[in-house]
Amino acid sequence: MALVVVTVAAATSCATAGEPLSAGTTAPAMAPSPLWPGRPPAPTPSGAQHDDVTATRVPGVPEVPSGDIRKVDAYAVVKAEVAAHRHDVTGADGLDEATADKIMSCSEEAGDCPVRAPVHRDLTGDGRDDLIVGIEMGDHLLGLRCYTLVKGVLTRIMATIVQPSSIEIAGRDLIVWEPSATPHYAVRSVYSWDSHRQYMDLKSDEIRRTDITSGPPAPEPS
Secondary structure (H helix, E strand, C coil), X not given: CXXXXXXXHHHHCCCCCCCCCCCCCCCCCCCCCCCCCCCCCCCCXXXXXXXXXXXXXXXXXXXXXXCCHHHXXXXXXXXXXXXXXXXXXXXXXXXXXXXXXXXHXXXXXXXXXXXXXXXXXXXXXXXXXXXXXXXXXXXXXXXXXXXXXECCEEEEEEEEEECCCEEEEECCEEEEEEXXXXXXXXXXXXXXXXXXXXXXXXXXXEEEECCCXXXXXXXXXX
């Protein structure tokens, strides 16, 4: 009986000290298997797409022949847009009345402007800085807008409203983290330059797991 026990132990041992251990059998790669292949696919949408999200020349802002967007007054840009779309409450230029009123009467020097300090990064990949602006709104909402220069003309290449816990730049990607209603999860949206549309498109929008260690993104400063 003792001999049998020794033999079984030897046969079932894993590996001697220092030897690599097997991770087990790898599952074979499999091609996607379509469900209901006989059903007809949905038709391709007809007509122009993205009609409400296209690059737009900013009205009332002088041209910048030097091509240096840092010479553009970001606060004046937002005021020019508000003046041109004073009563828009929805869409790319939508602002609530209280925020629009604050913008038109605020002063950068007095520090009472709901426009955040401008940020300059190359978003389009042409080697030149572009302009990123945030507009503080009620209920922790933020109007997020991006601009570039096209032959010296200031052009808005992104406008959306988010409720961020944090905003990041990774390479040329603009990443917005927003709280999720589900505990330990956050919404991660990535905006990237589309050279065909000449606009910052929503590249991905996903819910990601967070935890106490790695944590959800740090809250935006108030």
